[in-house]
Amino acid sequence: MTKPLSEAVESLKPSGIRKFFDLVSEMKDAISLGVGEPDFDTPWHIRDEGIFALEKGKTFYTSNAGLKELREEICNYLKRRQGITYNPAKEVLVTVGGSEAIDIGLRALVNPGDEVIIPQPSYVSYEPCAVLAGAKPVIIDLKAENEFRLTADELKAVISDKTKVLILPFPNNPTGAIMERKDLEDIAKIIIENDIYVMSDEIYAELTYKGEHVSIASLDGMKERTILINGFSKAYAMTGWRLGYACAPENIIKQMTKIHQFAIMCAPTTSQYAAVEALKNGDDDVKMMKTAYNQRRRFLINAFKEMNLECFEPFGAFYVFPCIKEFKMTSEEFATRFLEEEKVAVVPGNAFGASGEGFVRISYAYSLENLKLAIERLKCFIGKLRSR
Amino acid sequence: MRDELLALIEKNSRMGLDELAVLLGVNETEVAEELVKLEQEGIICGYHTLINWDKTSIEKVTALIEVKVTPQRGQGFDRIAERIYNYPEVKSVYLISGGYDLLVTLEEKTLKEIASFVSDKLSTLDSVLSTATHFILKKYKDHGTVFDKKREDEREIITP
Numbered sequence: 001m002t003k004p005l006s007e008a009v010e011s012l013k014p015s016g017i018r019k020f021f022d023l024v025s026e027m028k029d030a031i032s033l034g035v036g037e038p039d040f041d042t043p044w045h046i047r048d049e050g051i052f053a054l055e056k057g058k059t060f061y062t063s064n065a066g067l068k069e070l071r072e073e074i075c076n077y078l079k080r081r082q083g084i085t086y087n088p089a090k091e092v093l094v095t096v097g098g099s100e101a102i103d104i105g106l107r108a109l110v111n112p113g114d115e116v117i118i119p120q121p122s123y124v125s126y127e128p129c130a131v132l133a134g135a136k137p138v139i140i141d142l143k144a145e146n147e148f149r150l151t152a153d154e155l156k157a158v159i160s161d162k163t164k165v166l167i168l169p170f171p172n173n174p175t176g177a178i179m180e181r182k183d184l185e186d187i188a189k190i191i192i193e194n195d196i197y198v199m200s201d202e203i204y205a206e207l208t209y210k211g212e213h214v215s216i217a218s219l220d221g222m223k224e225r226t227i228l229i230n231g232f233s234k235a236y237a238m239t240g241w242r243l244g245y246a247c248a249p250e251n252i253i254k255q256m257t258k259i260h261q262f263a264i265m266c267a268p269t270t271s272q273y274a275a276v277e278a279l280k281n282g283d284d285d286v287k288m289m290k291t292a293y294n295q296r297r298r299f300l301i302n303a304f305k306e307m308n309l310e311c312f313e314p315f316g317a318f319y320v321f322p323c324i325k326e327f328k329m330t331s332e333e334f335a336t337r338f339l340e341e342e343k344v345a346v347v348p349g350n351a352f353g354a355s356g357e358g359f360v361r362i363s364y365a366y367s368l369e370n371l372k373l374a375i376e377r378l379k380c381f382i383g384k385l386r387s388r
Numbered sequence: 389m390r391d392e393l394l395a396l397i398e399k400n401s402r403m404g405l406d407e408l409a410v411l412l413g414v415n416e417t418e419v420a421e422e423l424v425k426l427e428q429e430g431i432i433c434g435y436h437t438l439i440n441w442d443k444t445s446i447e448k449v450t451a452l453i454e455v456k457v458t459p460q461r462g463q464g465f466d467r468i469a470e471r472i473y474n475y476p477e478v479k480s481v482y483l484i485s486g487g488y489d490l491l492v493t494l495e496e497k498t499l500k501e502i503a504s505f506v507s508d509k510l511s512t513l514d515s516v517l518s519t520a521t522h523f524i525l526k527k528y529k530d531h532g533t534v535f536d537k538k539r540e541d542e543r544e545i546i547t548p
Contacts, residue, residue, distance in 0.1 A: 024545050034546035124548045173548075291392060295411040302410045345545055352548075368411075 012128045020332055024345050031374050032366075034345040036173060038237035038318070039365045040292075043285040046236060046278045053273035060269060064261040065253075066094025066245070067272045073279040074245055078230075081205075082215045084223065090250040093257055094267045098203045098231040098244035100260070103129045105199050105227045105246055106165065108255040110135040114164035119150050120353025121321075122169040123201070127353075135164065141355035144323060147312045148177035152186040159190070165197045168216060171204035174352045174361035175321040176297075176314025181214045188219045198226045203244070206235035206286050209294045210315035217247070224249055227256075232271075234317075235286050236278045241271040293318050296364040296371055303375045307382055318365045321349065325358040327385050335360055341384075342377040389414055393422060394431070399532070401435040440535045442527070450479075450495050450524040451502045454488040455510065456517040465489060468515045477505060488520070499523070 004010075024030065041047075065071065071088040078084045086092055095101040102125055110116060112134040118126045119140040130137045138158050142148045155166070166187075170179040191198060198216055205213040217226040231244025246256060260266075278285075300320050304311045311322035324334045331348035339345050347363075349356030364371060389412055396411065397403060409416045426432040441448045457468050465483050472492055473481045480493040492510070496502045506521055527535055 021546060027545070030545065032541070032543075032545040035543050036547045037543060039541070039543075291395075294413075295392075295396075298410055298413050347546060347548075 008132055008134075012131060020335055020339075020348060020351075023336065024339060027339060027343065027345070030339060030343045030345045031370065031377070032345040033362045033364075033371075033374050034347050035363050035365055037239040037365060038234060038289065039367065040237040040289050042236060042238050042241070042274075043278075043282060045281060046238070046274050046285075049277035050241075050270045050274035053270050058269055058273055062094075062266045062269050062272055064257055064266055065092065066267055067269075067276065070094055070272050070276050070279075071245075073276050074247070077279050078215075078228075078247065082213070082218050084215060084218050084228070084247075086247045087250070091247055091253055093246045093248075093253050093260060094272060095231075095244045095246060095260065096264055096267050097233060097242045098201060098229050099125055100264065101227070101229045101231075101244050101246040101256075102126065102199070102201065103132075104256045104259040104263070105229065105248075105252075106130055106133040106135065107259055108252055109133075109197055109199075109227075110164050113162060115160060115162040117155070117158055117163060117166045117196075119154075119167070119169065121148070121172075121174050121349060121356035121359070122167070122352055123173050124352065126167050126169070126201075130167075136162070138163070139353065139355075141353070142175070142177070143355075144312060144359075147314075148172060148175040148321070149179055149183050150187060151183075152190055155187050155190050159194050159196070163194060163196055165199055166191060168198055168200040170200075170202070171208055171213070171316025173204065173317050174319050174347065174349065174356065175359075176317050176319045178208055178210065178213070178314075178316040179216075180211065184214060184216045184219060188216060188222055191225070192221050196225070198222065199229065200226055201229045203229065203231050204234050204317040205230060207290055207293060207318060208316050209290075209297060213316075227252060232275050232278055235289075236275075236282055237289065238271075238274070238278065241268070241274060243267055243271040243275050293364060296366075296368060299368060299371060300362065300364055300375070303378075307379050309378075309382065318363055320362050320364065321356075321359050322362065323359055327382075331357055331360055338378070338381055342381045344374050344377050344381075389418070390422060390426070393419065394426070397432075397435075438531050438533055440527070442535075447497050448495060449497065449499055449502055450493065451506075452522045452524065453492040453494060453506060453510065454484075454520040454522075455490040455492055456488045456519075457490060457513075458515045458517060459489075460515060468513065471513060472510065475505070475509065477501075 071092040074092055075086045075088045106129050110133045114135045115138045116130040116135040117138045119142050127137045140154050140158055200216050202215055217223045217228045227246055227248040229246050232238040301313055304322055309322050311320055314320055331350050335346050335348040347361040349359030392412055405416045405419050408419045459465050460467050469481050472478055477494055477496055478492055479495050482491045484491045494502055506519055510519055
């Protein structure tokens, strides 16, 4: 065949740190601090419910939007945890992970040429999804001095008459940054004044270690313009089940459901039954995991302090994002040498956008024992670099 | 802090004050004071080590004995429980609801010693009506810890 493939897809840059990823995959004996998924198993009662669903022969499609019972439980959960009321019949769509919701949400919102504002460093799929939807991504480079929060001034500076959507990725992967109520109120004003939609990716909402997570959808005038995305992967350690959801005004969910129906049909049925159990009886599991993450977070922050490694204290997700600029090398050089010399894998910050350059992402979805071992090696590595 | 501290040292009583302080986000003095209080209040009753004896050369036989007793006037089950737990070879005694009254864990070197404890010491107590002895063949999990289970991390080394 000689005919060209899709230009839009071909134009997507493969992840800028492909070389590093390839190197890592060859290092079988490395200690990894590189994953973006929980180390816990899915709690047994949730797995058991999935098994039970299979035993009972619940192996058919569900309705496109997802099991009615699951949508109702999602609404109960959001009411209970965030104080937001959604209509389970019309304002909820169960998706294949939060990632599907990002994709079809953007496709439902934008027309060619519309601008989608993406704060970075952030998860790797927003920009390509925006491009595939025909939009023009507009990047905001978040700053370490603001603890990687999005400020009103930063937002104002990039708004144009083409601005359609703001993506709000907090608690943030890879920085661990959160947006507190006052931060959200500051930007909500501008969002409403400029009549912009918000796609709020709250997949790490349960992993907030300072106060309780606040959803921007709970602020006055915001619910009607917000697609709230959440899911089961991080809070309930269910990454492999591939289950997430989007909540939004009826007209948006209606359009998203069309794309979902044609592309996916419905999210995996077994996973949906397990998720009902997670929402009904999983609060204690979430609390247990969150407590463990928080202890590890404190351990790492304290270890960085002891070795004088610059790092703001993150209050969300399971990542820390220390600054490595003092060593006068790029993130990728740092990560490569750390891997080669000490056999520890961390992710270069620039994998999450240009503004991640000068930082590395360290995940604490690992046991304390594992983290201690890795931190010893980091100490050793940094000692070597500094003594030069 | 109390609940989180207890949960941590229940899993690992060897954690130092410095480490506990970091994990709990408080200072070492606070941890030390809380531990003293917990000991004084009888909430922390001891610091044990979980040992998988099967992997040592030391012979040990453990039995769970269900004991039916007649409660004694004025003292209920406490008096007979005390008679039983005073034997050093008795590792634990629980009062149980259901088909029998006391569950006694007994640890000895040989099966014969267990048999003689049951027939000579336990059954001969006045208020003991009957016993049923079960020998433990293998311990899979004890105190929330699974023995002999080392799992590889099956996750990808790096994911976004």
